[in-house]
Amino acid sequence: MSQEALLNVVDLSIELTDSVPRRTLVRDVSFTVRQGESVGLVGESGSGKSMTVKAAMRLLPRAADATGSIEFEGVSVLDMGRRELARYRSSDVAMIHQDPRAHTNPMQTIGDFLIEGVVSAGLQSKAAAIDRAIGLLDEMGIKDAPRRMAQYPHQLSGGLLQRVMIASALMSEPKLVFADEPTTALDVTVQSEVIAIMVEQIQERGLGMLFITHDLDLAAAVTDSLVVMYAGTVVEKGKAHDIYAGPRHPYTAALLASRPSTTHVKRLVSIPGRPASAYEVPTGCVFAARCPFATELCRSDRPVARELDGRVVACHRAEELTHELKTAASA
Numbered sequence: 293m294s295q296e297a298l299l300n301v302v303d304l305s306i307e308l309t310d311s312v313p314r315r316t317l318v319r320d321v322s323f324t325v326r327q328g329e330s331v332g333l334v335g336e337s338g339s340g341k342s343m344t345v346k347a348a349m350r351l352l353p354r355a356a357d358a359t360g361s362i363e364f365e366g367v368s369v370l371d372m373g374r375r376e377l378a379r380y381r382s383s384d385v386a387m388i389h390q391d392p393r394a395h396t397n398p399m400q401t402i403g404d405f406l407i408e409g410v411v412s413a414g415l416q417s418k419a420a421a422i423d424r425a426i427g428l429l430d431e432m433g434i435k436d437a438p439r440r441m442a443q444y445p446h447q448l449s450g451g452l453l454q455r456v457m458i459a460s461a462l463m464s465e466p467k468l469v470f471a472d473e474p475t476t477a478l479d480v481t482v483q484s485e486v487i488a489i490m491v492e493q494i495q496e497r498g499l500g501m502l503f504i505t506h507d508l509d510l511a512a513a514v515t516d517s518l519v520v521m522y523a524g525t526v527v528e529k530g531k532a533h534d535i536y537a538g539p540r541h542p543y544t545a546a547l548l549a550s551r552p553s554t555t556h557v558k559r560l561v562s563i564p565g566r567p568a569s570a571y572e573v574p575t576g577c578v579f580a581a582r583c584p585f586a587t588e589l590c591r592s593d594r595p596v597a598r599e600l601d602g603r604v605v606a607c608h609r610a611e612e613l614t615h616e617l618k619t620a621a622s623a
């Protein structure tokens with residue numbers, strides 16, 4: 293791929309320093325998001341997706357220690373000084389959160405909410421910011437934008453408020469957008485509409501996107517590449533359509549098999565066992581306890597992530613299971 297790397301994460305590990313022994317939450321995670329590229333960070337609850345994104349924004353809890361490297365356009369995010377970090381957070385990257393209500397102030401109008409960040413960071417004058425906010429609300433398909441600017445969050449539906457959040461993320465003209473489960477808090481009837489608008493707006497502007505979700509189907513539909521995480525580690529990564537068409541890690545195949553089908557009736561299967569956090573998994577493969585294909589080797593030796601047919605996979609048996617995994621995923 294020729295586009296420039298915006299975000300480059302290499303061997304990121306995150307540990308909690310306030311527990312004895314230290315708890316590992318994320319282990320040796322590496323991935324890249326390029327200009328104009330959408331990357332899906334996919335995994336069940338506790339797999340470390342949010343911690344990884346928090347680290348990329350330098351917003352980890354005080355007791356969490358990040359090692360490895362996170363670079364934005366070649367500059368180390370972990371080493372940024374106060375001013376550099378403020379500029380990075382206010383104008384290079386933006387975040388769309390899960391629950392729009394939790395990230396708005398009920399006492400602040402939509403207009404003030406939209407312009408606050410860029411005006412206080414000195415990026416735009418108040419008049420220019422108001423114009424831009426109205427223009428963006430318009431592009432988000434929000435009718436009567438000037439009237440909406442004067443309203444308060446409780447006067448907007450969840451779907452409408454999430455469109456405001458997308459507009460807010462675009463106010464500073466960022467290069468990279470982190471979208472953390474942006475529609476899980478919304479009514480199912482508006483979810484796909486909001487996703488479609490978000491993806492369209494991000495693609496039209498040629499921005500990079502890191503899309504965090506537990507929904508592999510959705511991620512495969514809206515992203516170029518996937519990074520599949522389990523228990524704080526990357527188990528598989530590669531082109532979204534390749535992974536969707538033929539997963540090479542049993543966890544990816546299980547995620548695909550457990551999705552509801554829209555074309556035929558099938559029994560909904562769930563992955564047996566519960567998702568584990570990085571510090572809970574014993575030696576061996578992180579997924580061994582839930583993997584139907586696990587052998588003694590899988591339980592004793594942790595597989596090293598390696599290149600396989602244009603993707604990266606951390607499974608001892610990836611080659612020999614190619615056919616089984618494809619069948620299991622599409623069953």
Ligand SMILES: Nc1ncnc2c1ncn2[C@@H]1O[C@H](COP(=O)(O)OP(=O)(O)OP(=O)(O)O)[C@@H](O)[C@H]1O
Nearest residue numbers: 317335336337338339340341342343344353569570
């Ligand atoms: N503030 C925190 N302090 C300590 N540990 C935390 C904190 N937040 C999350 N964790 C732990 O870090 C690990 C990774 O959690 P993380 O929230 O990154 O997972 P996730 O994949 O984003 O899951 P979810 O989809 O539920 O948000 C889990 O073991 C979780 O319990």
